[in-house]
Amino acid sequence: MKFELTEEHLMIQKAARDFAQNELLPGVIERDNEQRFPAEQIKQMGELGFLGMMVDPKYGGSGLDTISYVLAMEEISKVDASASVVMSVNNSLVCWGLEKFGTEEQKEKYLKPLASGQIIGAFCLSEPEAGSDATSQKTTAIDKGDHYLLNGTKNWITNGSTASVYLVMAQTDVEAGHKGINCLIVEKDQEGFVVGKKEDKLGIRGSDTHSLMFQDVKVPKENRIGEEGFGFKFAMKVLSGGRVGIASQALGIASGAYELALKYSKERKTFGKEIGKHQAIAFKLADMATEIDAARLLCIKAAWMKDNGQNFDRAGAQAKLFASSVAMKTTVEAVQIHGGYGFVKEYHVERLMRDAKITQIYEGTSEIQKIVISRDILRD
Numbered sequence: 081m082k083f084e085l086t087e088e089h090l091m092i093q094k095a096a097r098d099f100a101q102n103e104l105l106p107g108v109i110e111r112d113n114e115q116r117f118p119a120e121q122i123k124q125m126g127e128l129g130f131l132g133m134m135v136d137p138k139y140g141g142s143g144l145d146t147i148s149y150v151l152a153m154e155e156i157s158k159v160d161a162s163a164s165v166v167m168s169v170n171n172s173l174v175c176w177g178l179e180k181f182g183t184e185e186q187k188e189k190y191l192k193p194l195a196s197g198q199i200i201g202a203f204c205l206s207e208p209e210a211g212s213d214a215t216s217q218k219t220t221a222i223d224k225g226d227h228y229l230l231n232g233t234k235n236w237i238t239n240g241s242t243a244s245v246y247l248v249m250a251q252t253d254v255e256a257g258h259k260g261i262n263c264l265i266v267e268k269d270q271e272g273f274v275v276g277k278k279e280d281k282l283g284i285r286g287s288d289t290h291s292l293m294f295q296d297v298k299v300p301k302e303n304r305i306g307e308e309g310f311g312f313k314f315a316m317k318v319l320s321g322g323r324v325g326i327a328s329q330a331l332g333i334a335s336g337a338y339e340l341a342l343k344y345s346k347e348r349k350t351f352g353k354e355i356g357k358h359q360a361i362a363f364k365l366a367d368m369a370t371e372i373d374a375a376r377l378l379c380i381k382a383a384w385m386k387d388n389g390q391n392f393d394r395a396g397a398q399a400k401l402f403a404s405s406v407a408m409k410t411t412v413e414a415v416q417i418h419g420g421y422g423f424v425k426e427y428h429v430e431r432l433m434r435d436a437k438i439t440q441i442y443e444g445t446s447e448i449q450k451i452v453i454s455r456d457i458l459r460d
């Protein structure tokens with residue numbers, strides 16, 4: 081067993097770190113305040129190959145492994161979790177799903193522009209009454225011979241207004257339950273597709289989260305991913321990979337807050353010495369560093385298992401469960417270490433604290449991760 085990163089991994093980590101520091105850091109506070117999507121930065125991320133990291137170069141991707149993706153996600157998330165959620169959705173949910181399960185025509189038409197970052201995608205499973213219980217789909221895709229007629233509402237969709245391509249889960253055969261769900265590729269300009277209201281959020285405020293409405297949208301049969309009724313299985317498989325991305329996002333939020341807290345602990349003086357020399361603060365830093373290391377190992381283990389063709393469902397859920405809890409804990413402590421300065425925007429840690437919360441909610445809440453993990457343990 082080797083704990084060292086390869087030369088290539090280190091290079092990618094550095095490229096992501098430089099990009100985050102040089103391009104994302106300036107303006108991140110303003111974008112958060114104004115709920116402004118980092119459009120220019122996302123375009124640059126596409127050009128640098130960060131939006132289709134694991135996709136085969138023949139489909140416009142960077143052809144890298146999942147460990148590289150974890151490392152890049154951590155660096156980007158240290159600075160701007162709004163940019164990293166766009167990266168995570170596009171890489172793990174949209175590109176990976178299309179590459180693994182799409183037809184050659186779908187890959188040519190949709191994966192190429194998505195993986196090369198010319199356009200971005202969205203993954204549409206959640207509905208007003210279907211979140212954790214994703215089998216309760218009310219959106220319908222009625223079979224009309226050569227096309228499906230799509231009707232319904234999706235909620236909380238990341239990249240809701242900025243995506244060009246949407247992977248939409250919908251119920252075709254109600255009697256068949258979750259085996260009657262299909263995943264359809266929908267294009268933004270299709271008639272009857274309406275982007276609804278933008279959510280005003282606690283964190284990741286630079287990302288655009290919208291509800292979407294489909295009113296008699298005609299989706300050609302060739303836009304279905306996989307066999308008839310494969311949609312729910314597709315969503316679960318794709319979300320399993322997505323959890324590695326969100327776990328890495330949580331890891332990055334935690335390590336970003338830790339680095340700021342460490343720096344501040346060496347600068348700020350009280351009672352004649354740096355606050356880091358007070359044991360109460362030093363011990364907080366010790367806990368943060370230990371938990372972040374553990375979270376990173378879980379993320380890299382899940383990524384390694386994925387790259388080696390092993391079942392990583394439990395490893396991904398464990399990484400997400402743990403890293404998201406570390407993100408919450410670390411960011412709260414980072415604010416505490418900054419004292420009053422931690423409570424204002426200029427010092428970044430309050431934003432990281434607000435951003436951390438979502439990692440315990442989306443792509444399966446922490447409670448749902450515990451269901452995934454415990455089912456696997458009890459099956460063993």
Ligand SMILES: Cc1cc2nc3c(=O)[nH]c(=O)nc-3n(C[C@H](O)[C@H](O)[C@H](O)COP(=O)(O)OP(=O)(O)OC[C@H]3O[C@@H](n4cnc5c(N)ncnc54)[C@H](O)[C@@H]3O)c2cc1C
Nearest residue numbers: 203204205206211212213236237238289442443444445447
């Ligand atoms: C900013 C943001 C972006 C998002 N982006 C996307 C996206 O791009 N695409 C998409 O499809 N969805 C997206 N989501 C939706 C997200 O995945 C759901 O919000 C999440 O899965 C939880 O569903 P819910 O909100 O309906 O909560 P509910 O399922 O109603 O859960 C409410 C509470 O009950 C708990 N709970 C539910 N069932 C159980 C159970 N069986 N046992 C124990 N506890 C349980 C939950 O853990 C939670 O604490 C996003 C959400 C947000 C807020």
